[in-house]
Amino acid sequence: MIGDKILLEARGVTVRYGKTVACDGVSLDLRAGEVLGIVGESGSGKTSLLTSLSGRLRPASGEVLFDVRGQGLADVYALSEPDRRRVRREEWGFVHQNPRDGLRLRISAGGNIVEPLLMCGERRYEPMRGTAIQWLERVELDPARIDQRPSQFSGGMQQRVQIARALAHRPRLVFMDEPTGGLDVSVQARLLDMLRGLVRELDLAVMVVTHDLAVARLLADRLMVMKNGRVVETGLTDQVLDDPQDAYTQLLVSAAM
Amino acid sequence: MTAQTATRPMLDGYNYAYLDEQTKRMIRRTMLKAIAIPGYQVPFGSREMPIPYGWGTGGMQLTASLIGDSDVFKCIDQGADDTTNAVSIRAFFAKVAGVTTTEDTEAATIIQSRHRKPEHPLREGQIMVYQVPQPDPLRRFEARETETRAMHAYSEYALPYLGLYEGYARLGRASSAAGHPVLTNERYVMTPSPIPSFDNPKLHNSPELQLFGAGREKRIYAVPPYTSVVSLHLEDKPFETQRWGAGCELCGSTDSYLDEVIIDDKGGRMFVCSDTHYCAIRRAERERAGVAPAEGQIP
Amino acid sequence: MSDNASLRVTGLAKTFTLHNQDSAIIPVFEALELEVFPGECVVLAGRSGAGKSTLMRSIYSNYRVSGGQLLVRHRGAMVDLVTASPQQVIDVRRVTLGHVGQFLRVIPRVPAIEIVMEPLLANGWSRSDAQRRAQELLGRLNLPERLWALPPATFSGGEQQRVNIARGFAQHFPILLLDEPTASLDPANRDIVVALIHEALADGVAIVGIFHDVDVRERVATRDFVISDFAATVPEESVSA
Secondary structure (H helix, E strand, O other): OOOOOEEEEEEEEEEEEOOEEEEEEEEEEEEOOOEEEEEOOOOOOHHHHHHHHOOOOOOOEEEEEEEEOOOEEEEHHHOOHHHHHHHHHHOEEEEOOOHHHHOOOOOOHHHHHHHHHHHOOOOOHHHHHHHHHHHHHHOOOOHHHOOOOHHHOOHHHHHHHHHHHHHOOOOOEEEEEOOOOOOOHHHHHHHHHHHHHHHHHHOOEEEEEEOOHHHHHHHOOEEEEEEOOEEEEEEEHHHHHHOOOOHHHHHHHHHOO | OOOOOOOOOOOOOOOOOOOOHHHHHHHHHHHHHHHHOOOOOEEOOOOOOOOOOOOOHHHHHHHHHHOOOOOEEEEEEOOEOOOHHHHHHHHHHHHHHOOEEOOOOOOOOEEEEEOOOOOOOOOOOOEEEEEOOOOOOOOOOOOOHHHHHHHHHOOOOHHHHHHHHHHHHHHOOOOOOEOOOEEEOOOEEEOOOOOEHHHHHHHOOOOOEEEEEEOOOOEEEEEOOOOOEEEOOEOOEOOOOOOOOOOOOOOOOOOOOEEEEEOOOOOOEEEEEOOHHHHHHHHHHHHHOOOOOOOOOOO | OOOOOOEEEEEEEEEEEEOOOOOEEEEEEEEEEEEEOOOOEEEEEOOOOOOHHHHHHHHOOOOOOOEEEEEEEEOOEEEEOOOOOHHHHHHHHHHOEEEEOOOOOOOOOOOHHHHHHHHHHHOOOOHHHHHHHHHHHHHHOOOOHHHOOOOHHHOOHHHHHHHHHHHHHOOOOOEEEEEOOOOOOOHHHHHHHHHHHHHHHHOOOEEEEEOOOHHHHHHHOOEEEEHHHHEOOOOHHHOOO
8 A cells, every 4th residue: 555655755856976967856756655666778867866865875956855763754865974874774775786786795695684683773693583584485585595695596596685685674665776687587577576575565665776667567656767867757657658658758668678 | 202221132223112203102192092982993004013914013013112111021822922923022022122021921011912811810000912903893794994984983783793693593603702892881892803702701891901903904992991891792692601621631720711732643632721821820839739730741 | 527426537638649750649539528327337339449448548547648537436535537646546546446458467477366366465355365256256257276376478368368357356346447358258258257247237336348249248238438429630730741
């Protein structure tokens, strides 16, 4: 169920790298239980937007507001550094395209999953380990592999561990950057199916960036199409994909194989 | 600043205790800052010493900056005064500072050590200098200095507990047999240097000044006298100290850290005190008291 | 506005603009008026290409309209889907407005029974209740039980369509849009769908349907709606060369 309360809001976010404008005045909002897909080709600015909205890149102008627990809608970049880190740690999750960017490869799979719990203050071994086992089952991995290192896993399995790690502390908002990019097609399908189920079961708010329209159709309730740093179209996923209004969107949709 | 005079003949052509006075001053300033912020790693301008990085240059720089002609210097390596490195470093300071050296823990004013703290409790006025290879307890997990600095600054200490989790998960115990992380002065998580966890309790509330030097990593940190040093543990896995079945086969001690010594090529071995001086004192006492030597061969 | 209409469409206009074909403008309908009451089955009539499917998709808000109002009775109040927020439209689709198309959108790896259960689970049904309902419908539609646990990707067209129908009829929607629901079905299964439609109508559901099959149409239709009555005129200046 999509809640009424806005969890995350971007107001006129502009992201620059030196003189290059990556995103230009992007505004959006996200509620609990919604999946927002941001689609576009490489260079569209979607990844920069995600990086900025997830608190890791201060926008050149505009605001990123998040419903901070105990505080209400607050400007993420006006928070102190420790507060912003706390929000990212306790209230958000992040799934990177490359699982190696989101995992500690020399720590066991179980260790990777308990770390967010530790970061939220858990200090008891048995409950943590129990939670890690549950999560391995949830992401369809054999719990017997809990003490193995992700370096011994396939890419798809590493991604599952990363997803478990991103969700273990029950964040309210999850950012995903091409969560199935780089995986082969059959693995992608299984992962997406698992993600869909988790999103529904946990009532997550998700912002997912992808260039793959099939992924967007499967995961997202709403879509935003970006081109050259700007939002060219936005609406319900099936609206944008089945009845694209903008010239670029029409091109994008017709080009999908 | 004038160079200090030596009580014994020292090497010609070198400044007292090898380092120049300005360097010693810089290091002492660093020490003061470290003492003011217990457990906090203070960066310093680590100098080249005549032994390679990784062999105790940090400890040596601390000793060199502190030592004076009234000092009595003890150096141990793995608890023993007679292992190669301990012998070399002790001889070094005898040469460049002309100081009196000793094996007697009680008599020493400065004790430099690698991998152990002496069994005998220290007293006010003594200085314990630890050699540290990796000063940051978080480095094992997090390579980025920018991140570890932030973690220390904001007390974000999930990682050392993650280490404990990994130990229990993979080995059934907190694997850190050496360098088990501690919380110092209820603020900074610190590595007590690679001393066995057996020695961790000795750091807590101790009367002497404890200094830690990492030459290669260029950090100094400190535990002032009577400072709280508590070993980290998970709530349902209390901190446990190592135990051996029997006592030292030379002196019978059941309270000291024991080394396993291989005595022949048939797999024969014996367990003896790692702290050689402590063991020697106990053996002497038992002899005086007429107690038979403990079972086992005298090597 | 009639008091108890389930669906009221007024002044609806739809035009496609194909930017990548020299901005060809394809008008479909305009000033369209349609009212549907509980228990009615309004059949969209008109030749192929007249815009029946387009109208259906527009009502479902799958297509965006160029003007007009789409009022649905949702949670006791009238909501205009044209101006509603995306979140509201999603809520309407979840609770009030159902849609059964000609083809099953196959989600890889999800078993047929899960596909039928999914909208129920999203609405808070327990797994056991959802499963029972799904089994009831699939059984009724004669989908062999051995197929229930399999993903429909390898099913025949008719088998896929039956999964689609089960999914659409699993929960009670006050308004149901049926776009050629019996297209790939044999006569026996067509009869079952007709029975489902009759039961829904008896239950007060308002149905808008497109039925190619004359027999089915005659058995379910309350009345016809001729879409070509509202055909849009091609604006003169935008006729492609």
